[in-house]
Amino acid sequence: MQQTRLDTARIRAARRVIDPVFLDTALYRCEALEPHLGCAVSIKLETANPVRSFKGRGTEVVAGRLAQDGPRAVVCASAGNLGQALAWSGRGRGLDVTVVASRFATRAKLDRIRALGAGLELVDGDHELARERAAAIARHEGIRLVEDSLDIETCEGAATIGLELAATAPSFDAVLIALGGGALATGVGHVMKALAPGVEVICVQPAGAPALTRSWHRRRVVTTAATDTIADGVAGRYPIPAVLADLLVVADDAVLVEEASIVAGMRLLFEQAGLVVEPSAALGVAAILEDRDRFAGRHVATLVCGANVDMDAYRRWIGAPLHPS
């Protein structure tokens, strides 16, 4: 396989610095979903941990290395899950953590970041403005900037999910991965291509936040002027060139899904699987709903990557009518 910034031996080493509470997460067939989706479905559940998302895997690697020999203060921009995870990982190691987020971010995520003892600065704009502000703070204060998907530790941490998936392949023949900044997709994708190359790696992004997917299809960075999606965890506009380069190596496809399908996916996961998930975590199911023929009769694994939602919004989503498809 072509080179990426990732290395399987380093990913195995990363596993050893991650708190076991984030590792060896449940992976199981969910037959109750299957009549609704027309294919065999396995769930990889990344929400049953102290921060309710997969991001702890990456922040454990970041914080673990910093605690050994780096600066004691870090800042990151976050839509909410990275910030929560960095706050958790930093707290356990005595790091001083600052999180910059959009003031439009999911309130439950911001509340948890504060509760975990991190400093929280809100910007009056979207996630891309938060990224700029975090970089400015890092420069000004001379502290470590943690950049999701660009910093290799965030990709290596996410990639440890791939090690766990590859250990059970070829029991499934495609994996559906939410595509945001790209750490999850490039990390898991790298491992699948290295250790289970027969498994199709499919990235899923909302049609309302399509920058990285469009970039993948055009093989060059494409930015967008705005995003419009409930999937706050994956709503970026400025893809990182190095991440796109890796994604071009490891992804077999990148697809866009409609908002109605994301809501239908959340509702199916609630009703048939008993899982509370945030919109980003329903992208895989949404992709199946939108292209049943593609997946018919196959065995698909989908990563349930986060469960941090505002409950008022969530109650509306699961009360909404099912997608008509």
Added chain:
Amino acid sequence: MQQTRLDTARIRAARRVIDPVFLDTALYRCEALEPHLGCAVSIKLETANPVRSFKGRGTEVVAGRLAQDGPRAVVCASAGNLGQALAWSGRGRGLDVTVVASRFATRAKLDRIRALGAGLELVDGDHELARERAAAIARHEGIRLVEDSLDIETCEGAATIGLELAATAPSFDAVLIALGGGALATGVGHVMKALAPGVEVICVQPAGAPALTRSWHRRRVVTTAATDTIADGVAGRYPIPAVLADLLVVADDAVLVEEASIVAGMRLLFEQAGLVVEPSAALGVAAILEDRDRFAGRHVATLVCGANVDMDAYRRWIGAPLHPS
């Protein structure tokens, strides 16, 4: 410690015949719950598996041993979770599984038992009538009767949860266990007393189905004429003497909780932990809600033992107002 029917070496051996999909389940601090409960809370999550309850641990032991040298046909009475699990474990080993259940059982559970290919017979009465009918079928057809909590395999399977808990103790100082037939409480309780004797073992039962709890307090079997609880998974009336004898050895306390507290517990787990649980799985949280002083400042582990609910009822429960306490 005084003898029980259980043996720690046999429990370790049982672990080796259980499909890994049921083992090493998530155990994590859930800080978002803690301001609401006034104590540190760890969740042991037994619902992220193909049957959405802990019962697969026990049925794997039953079916694994039967597949080696036993009869190829089995029957059990079930409120729904044991039947689902036995159907799953039996299907994988080519066993012929019959489940007898009350026609008032949770519909979602009955549907899953059918979907898993088991024969399902409904009785026009409660779980105790289903137990009688299952025993009659076993006698008449000469097939194996699986009796939850009485059959040592069901206790040994459940007890493997205790091995996982004991591996992290003394990080918590009490464990709250739903009390139904008693397999979960005697199994986990046995291991805690053997390997982590400093951890308080507290059983929790609904006030509307108090037979085994009353029996524990009076140190003799007490039956009740009826049950009245939404916690269908623990609604027995006729405690098994051998199980009570074990429970008297391993439980430090057995408490009863009101229906309103069970609903409040389900709602807290939904809103603060993002977990869909069935009523039985909220008994631990209900016990904390009813006796905050007892748990204040302590670290409590609670077993989230099942997530099979009728969604219409569940939507009502999580929409209900919080318990006023």
